[in-house]
Amino acid sequence: MQIGELAEATGLSRDTLRYYEKRGLLVARRSTNGYRDYPTEAVDWLRYIRIAQALGFTLQEIEADLPLLAAPVEQSAAVLRTALQAKLAEIDRRIDGLQSLRGELLHRLSERMEDCPLRPVAAAA
Missing domain, CATH: 1.10.1660.10 (Multidrug-efflux Transporter Regulator; Chain: A; Domain 2)
Structure with a gap:
């Protein structure tokens, strides 16, 4: 081809x-x-x-798994399962971090804007 x-x-x-x-x-x-x-x-x-x-796998991670192509199916399945579990744990960590950030942003939005430390300073007249 x-x-x-x-x-x-x-x-x-x-x-x-x-x-x-x-x-x-x-x-x-x-x-x-x-x-x-x-x-x-x-x-x-x-x-x-x-x-x-x-x-969510990178090309580098995929390249690292290339030897699996020559491995017996049972071995490949076990290694693939382990890789998928590791990726799932990484995703869970990212979700936790994003949830934390989301909570912080919601907290800031619920505060009065005058108290918000990110509020722009008014220009002098």
Whole structure:
């Protein structure tokens, strides 16, 4: 499958595919004319990358999981479960921080504006 076909099948740009290849997330064979030739499995792999990114994983985290591709399914599932649990804990920490910030902002909004330390100072007449 050539790069244009892969781009069309995945909805990713050719530049993105080249970037993934440069990072080692995607491997293409080179045909005799120098064109990239991707295996059909690349479509599924790129879907995995997109889903992982949508779930909050960075490309660096995804790259770290590349050895899972060669691991037995049982081992991959256990490692993936651990990674998802860690990501869930990170999200919970972010939510806690955002809830705290939200509470502080609500508190400030409920105060009288004259008492608000962020109130702009009136210009002298």
